[in-house]
Amino acid sequence: MSNSTQRADRRVAAEVTVSMDGYSSTGPDDDMSWCMEHILSGQSELHYEGIWRGAGTAVLGRVNWEGFTAVWPGLTEDPASSARTRDLGRWLATVEKVVFTKTLVQADLDRTDWVNARIGRDLEAEVRALKQAEGRDILVLNSASIIQGLLGAGLVDDLYLTVVPTTLGGGLRLFPDNFASTWQLATATTFPGSSTVSLHYYRA
Template sequence: MPADRTRRVRANLALTLDGRYHGPGGPADAEAIVRYATTEVARDHLARIHEGATTALLGRRNAEGFLSYWPAVAADEGADPRDRAYARWLVEVEKVVLSRTLASSPWDRARVVDAPAADVVADLRASGGGDVLVNSSPSVIQDLLAADLVDRLYLLVCPEIAGGGARLFDDGLPGTAWTLVRHDVGDLGEMALVYDRARTAG
């Protein structure tokens, strides 16, 4: 099959109102986000992010964290069908894990790459078909935003101010324009937003 050089790169992350992907307690501090991650709007959002994606691009921390959670969901017949569909996709899909320290992959159907995210995306776009999903790996998303390589952003915005913690959209990113293509609002005030990068032709 010929290489698909138009593979889109999608990125997904949950953020607080002050733009943080974790609280002041560090990466494990998800108090301002976790209660919104299992709402109907959030689960419908999760069901959409992997449609048409054939590669998962992950940072080391998320690859290891996902391994401890999602395979059990894939095997759980009592799990929400949307969660289980995403879990099965993640278990079965090709996974590329970016790491400078891992000697071997923590997942089946995965390979570890020690290279800049932009270089890895260039290689992925030159081989294979389907979209590439960067799911909840903020450092990878930031690197790709810095290189203007993200084509679609899926954001779950949670109606809380964390007051501390790391931000996705930090100073130093290039200025870019985005088009809102979908938005859904949940009963708790959470918003599932989908933005496409607005690029000029030529």
């Protein structure tokens, strides 16, 4: 992520974990067991901190909103959680959040412990407006359907692709059909503990 201060023309970064065969989940009931060894590792925690600290707006879909708000408040308050986990939880709770959904309404968001969240409906138009607003960069949090839509609209500037050494054989693919694009490699990070690789690609 960019470490720049407030500015217009913000970059959109998409962070997503995928299997070796290109799936971001096994489907609607994905329990994420296939990637939890990596997610819970200290190496992963340090890596993700370098991504989210550069963002001033988080973008996510309904599934991740419901999953995150069910789990993260407890992690944030748990004294057994690491300092980085608690910091990330506080950031998630307070950062500007746009939740793209066809079913939730604002009252659903307001019932949670998290603040500064609003409903988004028109993905392309609202993300274009966010890019032109003052602020730090925009981070899409592991929501494959949102990332697909933004990729198709040419609105993803940075792609943080974490590849877990597991094949799922089916589920939700990250890249939409017939999507062709060219990227440049910024960094490649290896995680020996989980045999995982994270690749940061960008569009100049």
